[in-house]
Amino acid sequence: xxxxxxxxxxxxxxxxxxxxxxxxxxxxxxxxxxxxxxxxxxxxxxxxxxxxxxxxxxxxxxxxxxxxxxxxxxxxxxxxxxxxxxxxxxxxxxxxxxxxxxxxxxxxxxxxxxxxxxxxxxxxxxxxxxxxxxxxxxxxxxxxxxxxxxxxxxxxxxxxxxxxxxxxxxxxxxxxxxxxxxxxxxxxxxxxxxxxxxxxxxxxxxx
Amino acid sequence: xxxxxxxxxxxxxxxxxxxxxxxxxxxxxxxxxxxxxxxxxxxxxxxxxxxxxxxxxxxxxxxxxxxxxxxxxxxxxxxxxxxxxxxxxxxxxxxxxxxxxxxxxxxxxxxxxxxxxxxxxxxxxxxxxxxxxxxxxxxxxxxxxxxxxxxxxxxxxxxxxxxxxxxxxxxxxxxxxxxxxxxxxxxxxxxxxxxxxxxxxxxxxx
Numbered sequence: 001x002x003x004x005x006x007x008x009x010x011x012x013x014x015x016x017x018x019x020x021x022x023x024x025x026x027x028x029x030x031x032x033x034x035x036x037x038x039x040x041x042x043x044x045x046x047x048x049x050x051x052x053x054x055x056x057x058x059x060x061x062x063x064x065x066x067x068x069x070x071x072x073x074x075x076x077x078x079x080x081x082x083x084x085x086x087x088x089x090x091x092x093x094x095x096x097x098x099x100x101x102x103x104x105x106x107x108x109x110x111x112x113x114x115x116x117x118x119x120x121x122x123x124x125x126x127x128x129x130x131x132x133x134x135x136x137x138x139x140x141x142x143x144x145x146x147x148x149x150x151x152x153x154x155x156x157x158x159x160x161x162x163x164x165x166x167x168x169x170x171x172x173x174x175x176x177x178x179x180x181x182x183x184x185x186x187x188x189x190x191x192x193x194x195x196x197x198x199x200x201x202x203x204x205x206x207x
Numbered sequence: 208x209x210x211x212x213x214x215x216x217x218x219x220x221x222x223x224x225x226x227x228x229x230x231x232x233x234x235x236x237x238x239x240x241x242x243x244x245x246x247x248x249x250x251x252x253x254x255x256x257x258x259x260x261x262x263x264x265x266x267x268x269x270x271x272x273x274x275x276x277x278x279x280x281x282x283x284x285x286x287x288x289x290x291x292x293x294x295x296x297x298x299x300x301x302x303x304x305x306x307x308x309x310x311x312x313x314x315x316x317x318x319x320x321x322x323x324x325x326x327x328x329x330x331x332x333x334x335x336x337x338x339x340x341x342x343x344x345x346x347x348x349x350x351x352x353x354x355x356x357x358x359x360x361x362x363x364x365x366x367x368x369x370x371x372x373x374x375x376x377x378x379x380x381x382x383x384x385x386x387x388x389x390x391x392x393x394x395x396x397x398x399x400x401x402x403x404x405x406x407x408x409x410x411x412x413x
Binding site: 126128158163164165167 | 257338367372374412
């Protein structure tokens, strides 16, 4: 497992560059409101459907959630782009025994209330049209091992074009409670219901 | 009603410009190979979720269908973007009596086997995530007026990013066989094609 080696200076420089890249590639990034609990670290879960997802999560963290960004990445992907190791990326390899180590590492990071860890609970790229979000059991393991207060937040992201030549991204947040009242099956059902509702709202949205 | 303008220079510029921006914006443009009858014009029915739809289908027309491209566009858009008419756009206005004239014009175009007419039966932009395609009645009128001298093709377009930085556009094409005798038939046949295409898009897991 490769632990994160983030450098505050590189992170500070990367944030405005990321904002610039996203502004260049997308028309608007629109999100709704979620109440972030003070004194809690954040476990950010999101649907994984594109190359950009990690950047979206990073951008939302810098501009809205205001925590120190970390992200769980597939080991082979991280090895190809070790730069992300410097801005908060740490690895997981689902096929090796080290998987427990990575999950434990995520829990440790979440022990610090200044941190945010992004995890793609689906574990693979899934179509943006899919109305189901498969949550892997690893999430349960991470949350149960956290020592301290942690808030779990999920968002569904959808990409659409409408009148513009540039796409827009719409994020819909869901507050899944804290690690103290966490129940895996309940949260899984909550996230799936939220995702279905978000997809329906997306279809009916004004543009 | 705004009719397509003839200006070879602007058409030439538009052709290469559309090719350039579609090539630049998308990682890949995929479409199903289908058989085209050279002795018949084509009526292409497609879903409408972005400004890119007609540009993507223009490229499909150039690469696969190989006909002269015409597209029915809302009147306010043709007024806003005046150059569109040189690329084969003609206008329709749902709220005026001109509408019948536009539908007649589309049917007329279909009399020439060299032509392709693209229409968006939804009538306005909808999300790319819709399940049910809203269908305006005008599309059936074109079919009735053109009197079976054309080949009816259904297109369903989806745009997804997945593992690439740029999006991939996938166009699912299908020849509609001569079963669309009524408006309901047409609507259901298109809906079936769309559902099928959407299912294929939804099942993608990498």
